[in-house]
Amino acid sequence: MKRLSVKKVALLGVLTALSLLMFIVESLLSSLVLPGAKIGLSNIFTLLSLFLLGPIEAIILVVARTVLGSVIVGSLSQLMFSLTAGLVSVIVAIIIYILAFDKVSIIALSVLSATIHNIVQTAVFCLITMSTTYFSLLLYLVPLGIIAGALVGVVTQMLIKYIPKSFAEKLL
């Protein structure tokens, strides 16, 4: 199988580890600002793995990060909404990447993905708790998600731009 070369698996492992690290650091800091709000810096690595490795690798990264992240810093019930939201948003990113990447920039893709992540996460949370009260959180989660998504998009694009070409070619 050409897909799973040793280099690719190693790179995916490194990206997953970095993503998980960001996820943990962020969840320790996030609640100081606003309940439930996170920048989602771990998604820089999700996007990198989507662009550098491919859609399936990006899904593997999201699943690994949310499962391990929930085991380390959260609880299993937290996994329910972070996993569904993470998967839905990465799938949206993949669909855009496959169908419309020649017309959509990395930043816009990241913004849309972040917005969908917030909406799905809040919807799942309301479904689990059977209450609509926290749906109003979206009022500030969505605008914050747009800013965070844009930030993640810019950082991802910068990283891709400034990785030395020779280094990137050796990696892939």
Add this chain to the structure above:
Amino acid sequence: MKYSIEQLKKQPYFKIGDIIIYALVAIITITLSVVFLIPKEDRALDKVCIYYKDALIYEYDFTSGKGKVTDGYQSYVAEQTKNDKTLVTISTKDGENEVEIAKAYALMAKSDCSSYADCVRSFRPIRQGGDMIICLPNNIRIIGEGKVLQNEIRL
């Protein structure tokens, strides 16, 4: 479908299709503001109810300043008063939570649900009817109840 490093490096910060995406996101934001900002009603905080797996186990009345444990749940709930604050400890087989109730608010003070304890750190204190704090792992739900205040300014 894969782009080479060179193609990725040359990606511009803006492409024409972005307009559609930004418009879509803007529509979502505007819809949310319309839905959630207009019908904003203030509610008083008359009571705080604590539920364990959908069963009401404890009730605190702010007008009388007294709490009541539902019959049959006495072994789950321990109540103590400390300088104007009522501390309610709930021990179930799912875990232990401590709820702090004072003059105009209620909050989750402690929980052993996870190292992160979302219910303690992320939820804001209950200050009006309709507010709630949920601890999913321990199946505990704290809900504020109260009448809708019409034409009144809540201070």
